[in-house]
Amino acid sequence: MQERAEQTRRSLLEAAASLFDERGYAGTSISDIATRSGHTSGAIYFHYASKEKLALAVVEGHFATWPPLIERHTEPATGTPALEQLVGLSFAVARAFRDDIVVRAGARLWTERTLIAAPLPPPFVGWIDAVTAMLERSRAEGELAPHIDPERAARTVVCAFFGVHTVSEALDRRRSIEDHLSDLWALLLPSLQARPAPMELLPVARQG
């Protein structure tokens, strides 16, 4: 019974996410979500109380995607240098943005946040902290260029990364996101590295 309720909640969340992603918050009604999910409007009100709460659940689902992904990519036991882990993480995030409907919808809802009568968690700050920690580890490994300030560089990397997403979404719905991300790392990595590797040895080449 518990499990069935969980399945219903998940199927409502995914139906809502796919509609929010396609049509935005204002363009999606409770009855659209009911039709897409195969459940009743009553089920939506029972499980989520309102369209605002359902949108909030999608945005929370978006944010909940990142901690396990970050943890998997920052595992120190693997012996992978922190800068290379950072590049790997960025590609994993890009793929999630391209392929995961809850991630995509959460990002769109966040840009439409002024329309939604529910407070949404602040983005970016958590990312800047996570990337700062990785760059500090890279410094400890002796791989970060000496003039780089980890926190400021982390903010720049996060800015540039989100810019790649915005532009890539506008240009071709992120179909070329991995190419765009490779191009970004090709410009950023040589400045971050204490000993810039020849272009063909950049970890980006191995991710494509």
Next chain:
Amino acid sequence: MQERAEQTRRSLLEAAASLFDERGYAGTSISDIATRSGHTSGAIYFHYASKEKLALAVVEGHFATWPPLIERHTEPATGTPALEQLVGLSFAVARAFRDDIVVRAGARLWTERTLIAAPLPPPFVGWIDAVTAMLERSRAEGELAPHIDPERAARTVVCAFFGVHTVSEALDRRRSIEDHLSDLWALLLPSLQARPAPMELLPVARQG
């Protein structure tokens, strides 16, 4: 008479822009705009026909800001190298985003474009073309690193630049945009330059 009509149009446009910037498209009504501008709702319908058309005029005002700004910053007669002109242009654009109400409102309306029943011009593409041209000029001047492809690098620069705007807007309403932009150029410029200058000679230091 003609001039007076022009003044009324401009004052309506600026009142609408300041409200769209503060409250977004959905949160702004014709009567709010009338109150803010000191004109009547009738004047708004007379000059702009509808809220959609007024929003479109703000977005067009946003886009119309760039060609004269680009022209001023790419004047070849000044003898300024293209890469340095590009950095100067980026700071001018950042200041416009921070200080010009029509530019700010146009950017917000563009992110809310799904709500507006009027086709908006596509962004980014024109910027990528303009930056590509500047990087090609830099190549002709012998200042662009040989492995850099002007078009791909231009796309990356535009992506990163818009990302700085998005994050800077979310973090502190762009108050620190010039610092964030200096940090971005400190990472990008050494990769773009054929002979990277020492950090303290980067044109960014002279723009701060």
